[in-house]
Amino acid sequence: MNLKFLVPVALAGLLAGCGSVLSPGHASHDFIVTGAAPDHLFVINPRTRKVVSDFTIPDAHDYVSVIVPSPNGKVAYVLVNRTRSIAGINLRTGKEVFRANLESPGERLTCMYAFDVTPDGKELIVYVYRTRLEIDQYKVQAPRFLIFSTAGGLHAKPLREFPAPRRVQMVLAKKDGRSFFAIGFNLYEYDLKTGRLIKRRGILDWHRPHHLRPDMLAFWPVTEPTGIFSSPVYSTLTGPGTPSGGVPETSLLTLNLHNGHLAYHDIGRTDALIFSTVIGPQRKWAYGAYTQLTKIKLDGAHWRVADRVNLPHTYYSVNISPNGKDVYVGGTMCDVIIYDARTMREKGDVRLPGCDDQATATLRVIERR
Amino acid sequence: MHWRVWSLISGGVAAVAVLLGTVGAAHAAMMPPAAARAGLAVVQAHCSACHRETAPGHFARISEERKSPEGWAMTIFRMENVHGVRLTQKQLRTILRYLSDVQGLAPSETRAGRFALERRPNHPILKLPYNLPVMCGRCHSLARVALTRQPASEWRKLINFHVGQFPFLEYQDGSRDIRWWKIASTQLPAKLAKLFPLHSAAWRQWRNRPRADLAGVWIVHGDMPGRGDYYGTALIRRRSWDRYRARYVLHYANGAAFNGSSDAIIYTGFQWRGTGTLGGKPVHEVYFAAANGSRIRGRWFLAGHSEIGGDWDAARTTGAPKVMAVIPSALEVGTRQRLILVGRGLRGGVDLGPGTKARILVRRPYGLILSVRVNAHAAPGYRTVRVGGVRSRDLLAVYRRVDHLEVEPAFAIARLGGGTLAPVDAQFQAIGYTNVLGAHGRVSAVRLGAMPVTWSVAPFNAEAAKRGDVRFAGTLRQDGLFVPAEGGPDSKRQFSADNTGDLYVVATRRTGKTAVVAKAHLIVTVQRWIKPPIY
Numbered sequence: 019m020n021l022k023f024l025v026p027v028a029l030a031g032l033l034a035g036c037g038s039v040l041s042p043g044h045a046s047h048d049f050i051v052t053g054a055a056p057d058h059l060f061v062i063n064p065r066t067r068k069v070v071s072d073f074t075i076p077d078a079h080d081y082v083s084v085i086v087p088s089p090n091g092k093v094a095y096v097l098v099n100r101t102r103s104i105a106g107i108n109l110r111t112g113k114e115v116f117r118a119n120l121e122s123p124g125e126r127l128t129c130m131y132a133f134d135v136t137p138d139g140k141e142l143i144v145y146v147y148r149t150r151l152e153i154d155q156y157k158v159q160a161p162r163f164l165i166f167s168t169a170g171g172l173h174a175k176p177l178r179e180f181p182a183p184r185r186v187q188m189v190l191a192k193k194d195g196r197s198f199f200a201i202g203f204n205l206y207e208y209d210l211k212t213g214r215l216i217k218r219r220g221i222l223d224w225h226r227p228h229h230l231r232p233d234m235l236a237f238w239p240v241t242e243p244t245g246i247f248s249s250p251v252y253s254t255l256t257g258p259g260t261p262s263g264g265v266p267e268t269s270l271l272t273l274n275l276h277n278g279h280l281a282y283h284d285i286g287r288t289d290a291l292i293f294s295t296v297i298g299p300q301r302k303w304a305y306g307a308y309t310q311l312t313k314i315k316l317d318g319a320h321w322r323v324a325d326r327v328n329l330p331h332t333y334y335s336v337n338i339s340p341n342g343k344d345v346y347v348g349g350t351m352c353d354v355i356i357y358d359a360r361t362m363r364e365k366g367d368v369r370l371p372g373c374d375d376q377a378t379a380t381l382r383v384i385e386r387r
Numbered sequence: 388m389h390w391r392v393w394s395l396i397s398g399g400v401a402a403v404a405v406l407l408g409t410v411g412a413a414h415a416a417m418m419p420p421a422a423a424r425a426g427l428a429v430v431q432a433h434c435s436a437c438h439r440e441t442a443p444g445h446f447a448r449i450s451e452e453r454k455s456p457e458g459w460a461m462t463i464f465r466m467e468n469v470h471g472v473r474l475t476q477k478q479l480r481t482i483l484r485y486l487s488d489v490q491g492l493a494p495s496e497t498r499a500g501r502f503a504l505e506r507r508p509n510h511p512i513l514k515l516p517y518n519l520p521v522m523c524g525r526c527h528s529l530a531r532v533a534l535t536r537q538p539a540s541e542w543r544k545l546i547n548f549h550v551g552q553f554p555f556l557e558y559q560d561g562s563r564d565i566r567w568w569k570i571a572s573t574q575l576p577a578k579l580a581k582l583f584p585l586h587s588a589a590w591r592q593w594r595n596r597p598r599a600d601l602a603g604v605w606i607v608h609g610d611m612p613g614r615g616d617y618y619g620t621a622l623i624r625r626r627s628w629d630r631y632r633a634r635y636v637l638h639y640a641n642g643a644a645f646n647g648s649s650d651a652i653i654y655t656g657f658q659w660r661g662t663g664t665l666g667g668k669p670v671h672e673v674y675f676a677a678a679n680g681s682r683i684r685g686r687w688f689l690a691g692h693s694e695i696g697g698d699w700d701a702a703r704t705t706g707a708p709k710v711m712a713v714i715p716s717a718l719e720v721g722t723r724q725r726l727i728l729v730g731r732g733l734r735g736g737v738d739l740g741p742g743t744k745a746r747i748l749v750r751r752p753y754g755l756i757l758s759v760r761v762n763a764h765a766a767p768g769y770r771t772v773r774v775g776g777v778r779s780r781d782l783l784a785v786y787r788r789v790d791h792l793e794v795e796p797a798f799a800i801a802r803l804g805g806g807t808l809a810p811v812d813a814q815f816q817a818i819g820y821t822n823v824l825g826a827h828g829r830v831s832a833v834r835l836g837a838m839p840v841t842w843s844v845a846p847f848n849a850e851a852a853k854r855g856d857v858r859f860a861g862t863l864r865q866d867g868l869f870v871p872a873e874g875g876p877d878s879k880r881q882f883s884a885d886n887t888g889d890l891y892v893v894a895t896r897r898t899g900k901t902a903v904v905a906k907a908h909l910i911v912t913v914q915r916w917i918k919p920p921i922y
């Protein structure tokens with residue numbers, strides 16, 4: 019399926035985060051974090067279906083997008099200011115505790131939706147595009163990874179900078195705290211301290227037999243609760259037995275942030291578009307959102323679409339409760355809906371006060387004691 | 388963004404060049420020295436702080452490209468909106484005319500991109516090599532590219548500007564599966580400079596030609612899809628070296644009046660940009676004069692609704708005798724009709740071939756009005772039109788049956804309205820064809836022109852049927868004009884979708900018990916907020 023007619027240009031992005039590794043058995047509760055224009059950051063209690071906090075992000079400039087919670091769930095790092103700033107907001111008090119305005123003399127820096135926090139919560143890895151602004155021309159520079167200390171305060175400056183490839187859609191910290199992944203034309207793994215390229219594996223450059231070059235728009239990377247990032251990948255199946263023009267096919271790409279394992283699973287013919295997915299805690303089901311909520315059965319090596327229900331409108335972002343019982347869909351407009359993960363029935367919904375658009379804000383799940 | 392392009396580009400408001408200094412300029416042919424000096428003075432005063440004057444009259448970047456007035460307007464608007472340039476309306480006009488004249492395009496260099504300047508709706512994408520449709524034709528038409536002339540170094544800077552200004556470009560569909568930046572920053576600039584170079588023989592010759600004087604009496608004919616042919620005369624008067632005023636005495640095919648007037652500026656010696664009225668409605672004109680000033684052709688369109696408009700073809704009343712058009716262009720056998728031969732120097736009798744009888748009713752400055760009888764057994768096919776010694780082929784056909792129809796355009800996009808934004812309509816017409824047996828038993832289809840038909844819409848596929856697109860997307864009028872609905876989420880639709888749609892537009896022509904049917908594909912999509920001078 020061609021994404022061209024379906025993906026608004028403004029949607030060019032979203033990012034991923036590490037999320038907390040949840041150990042079952044703790045007396046903790048999960049909360050949903052989402053954002054909305056012009057400057058809202060919301061915390062939602064899914065049990066009461068109430069917005070418990072509606073924080074104002076300073077200098078968001080009518081733009082709230084990717085959200086990355088710290089591993090302890092205390093701070094949310096939010097891409098604001100038309101991708102030129104990252105604000106860290108304390109999720110209890112709403113206070114801004116971190117701010118990185120992406121700037122450099124004579125240059126324009128933009129975070130291409132790709133940033134993450136390290137598992138120890140101490141550093142942010144931010145992928146930026148750079149343009150030199152000269153008196154009568156712009157000069158495109160090579161992109162970079164900027165490493166910030168989360169203790170950098172409200173005028174954080176990068177601690178380290180590394181060269182980066184172009185067109186990276188996502189940055190994800192590995193759980194061992196020593197390296198991080200970048201997803202672009204390939205999957206790259208870099209040393210967090212030195213920026214050395216450790217490993218490169220094919221994503222778009224990966225040639226699968228009987229498949230045309232795949233298309234992936236992975237801007238809704240949610241890694242909780244399993245530490246596995248997943249994203250739909252669209253391709254066309256060709257070769258013997260397929261009609262001319264091929265068969266549009268959806269696969270799920272997964273990247274395990276514990277061990278770096280990368281895999282593709284075909285889930286069937288592309289009958290409906292999926293924008294983002296989440297893997298359930300028992301790794302038996304995955305869920306995908308767009309105009310429909312899709313439930314995918316992960317049965318050993320055999321993954322397939324098991325159920326599909328219509329959503330009231332389009333939702334870009336999907337997440338799941340730590341126990342795997344409730345699926346949350348959000349993003350786009352001003353509501354978050356809770357579905358029963360088993361029956362796929364709607365259990366309730368939360369309207370955001372003011373009804374401002376979430377647009378590309380990521381729906382994240384944090385845990386609180 | 389609001390583009391003030393029309394108040395700026397066309398001759399709607401009188402503005403006279405400021406006369407500065409006394410020294411002659413090198414651009415005497417294209418514009419008078421005083422106007423050239425005035426333009427240069429604005430560049431020096433308002434652009435040279437950033438674009439250094441590296442040699443007298445030569446400014447970094449500015450002097451290294453040539454383009455259309457609309458192209459210059461786009462750049463100057465960006466200099467205002469993004470780089471803080473402040474110009475008065477008068478300075479804007481002065482610099483726009485200056486740059487368009489001294490760094491413009493020769494007539495042949497505008498040909499490929501004229502459709503965009505004329506704002507022709509649903510124009511197919513330009514066929515250009517090097518994967519340019521994918522690399523450069525996704526966000527705007529390739530006319531923007533084809534109407535720019537610059538060296539590789541400037542193409543490279545323009546590409547750098549694109550990524551600096553729109554960093555997500557590389558992430559969009561069409562870019563993200565190729566190495567857009569690598570291709571665009573390494574191979575492409577030299578290829579673009581080869582296709583569209585700064586220096587060309589065509590421009591060297593054109594810039595030194597004296598301007599043709601367009602004043603005089605002109606014969607006009609044209610076609611307005613949905614309304615049909617029109618014809619008549621234009622009286623064009625010269626007001627200054629680059630300004631004209633025109634008066635139009637025109638008629639629809641049925642003789643009803645379709646009058647108008649216009650004020651126009653001529654850029655680069657041949658590009659007519661006018662603002663006025665036609666049939667009582669405000670219109671803009673984008674015309675191009677032939678090099679010797681003997682013909683003016685182009686398209687006019689309604690102000691604010693550029694998708695509605697008509698072709699324009701004007702020739703001088705003086706010159707070799709000729710028939711320019713026959714209205715209507717097809718005659719059914721067994722009928723008697725009024726026929727207009729648009730043309731000049733049409734003296735002597737009229738002969739439309741065997742089985743026809745033509746009588747001249749009246750002679751007009753734009754041609755002849757005839758009464759024609761076509762008998763029931765007249766042979767179908769193209770007829771040679773003979774007037775005195777003048778013969779014209781392929782302008783008139785005789786037919787017994789309409790064997791098939793084609794809807795034009797075969798594919799169209801309409802856009803929803805909403806708020807302050809007018810919808811973008813889509814105008815269809817049904818073109819009739821009759822089959823004629825040729826010399827070697829070969830059947831050929833003879834084009835008869837637009838036919839009256841019954842219009843309807845149908846869902847394009849099962850999905851569209853399920854969504855109820857026919858009910859939500861808009862209405863198709865019986866003149867073939869599709870008027871889209873209001874935009875915005877519609878709570879009556881599934882997923883609160885916008886009133887978009889995927890439709891067939893169906894033309895049906897019934898004669899007795901038989902019906903001929905033809906279809907076109909119409910996509911009704913969301914609003915477009917930005918309407919730049921070159922789409």
